[in-house]
Amino acid sequence: MIWNPNKECMPREQMRELQGKRLCKLVQYVYHNVPFYRHKMQEMDLTPDDIREIEDITKLPFTTKQDLRDNYPYGLMAAPLSEVVRVHASSGTTGNPTIVGYTRRDLSIWSEVMSRCLSAYGVTRDDTFSVSYGYGLFTGGLGAHYGVENLGATVIPASTGNTEKHVRLIRDLHITGIACTPSYALYLAEVVERMGIRKEELGLRIGAFGAEPWTEHMRQEIQSRLGLKGYNIYGLSEIMGPGVSYECQEQYGSHINExxxxxxxxxxxxxxxLPYGTQGELVFTTLTKEGMPLLRYRTKDLTSLIADPCPCGRTSVRMMPIMGRSDDMLIIRGINVFPSQVESVILGMKEFEPQYLLVVDRKNNLDTLEVQVEVRRDFFSDDIGSMLKLKKTLSDRLKSVLSISAEVKLVEPNSIARSQGKSKRVIDNRVLV
Structure with a gap:
């Protein structure tokens, strides 16, 4: 089902014209309401009048994650706080999160694009949908929640945790769809099997999976073990949250709500x-956002775009699966983790050498993070109690910064391999095939 045929199936020339009009309006808006962009454009000897069509977007400055951090908390807001009705946040490489504000119209658009995604998966008003992304500052939970409600289906705000109870709810409430990370879907399948419940008893038929990398192999395993059809959903907090792009029934690339x-x-x-079909870094401009619009935001995600007509009837440009990132950010259980976050915690404690190693793995279909860190010689001890206390202190501080739990392993001085070149700080043992 196509939720909004007028926009999702719009002829390409009409879409380009619409994008051009919205870009011109956006540039005027940020120039007069966001000092950061006004100064950037002035440095480039650029005025809003220089932007007349969508092709002129290449004249505009880029925006990076660092720009958001430098303008923490509200420096990039275009709307006054009196018009901001919700704030979300994502983690960054420092203690300051990335703050994103939404006006009432932004939330309405968010619900609209999420409804397009869900409709493409085959969700209807007759479905009952479990939202099993985290709720709170993370955009996944509430983003999917309001999309389901806007479409008219029944939403179950399950979030994460207490998976056995969740399995019973899926069975007893006749839940037909679920939104969660693909790794959680695999873990859910394990719990279902451990509880001795057949997948046919659950009645799941649709899965909306995102917030972390996953592969066709994982898709097939999830579908086989849960008896549903799994679809990719893509988004990022800085742009909107989930709903930026989505797979259709063809499952060849994700349609962008362009x-x-x-x-x-x-x-x-x-x-x-770069031209269509060439892999590079994905960049987004928020054409209609009021709270915190962004010009040419560098996502660091590596992919390619295709504009070929899709058999589903939608005319929008599609993005191919994310092949990696152009920076060192890790995505662990849907949370952005940077090695520099760990480093900042370690360097803030006098007991540790500035030598550490992050070991990422996938056990029981869930991502794990182990932080190995060298204890300074004058703090290293055979006293198990003091070492356990130090381990707990570091674990607690890491959790408060990373928003996920990490297994801490304290190691002896000089036990982590040194390098005369660039140090290897991350070992990612996850195999995506």
Missing amino acids: DHFYPEIIDPVTCQN
């Missing part, structure tokens, strides 16, 4: 635009 989010692919080194 009347609201204009995509580009650039060379991550030269920043030059």
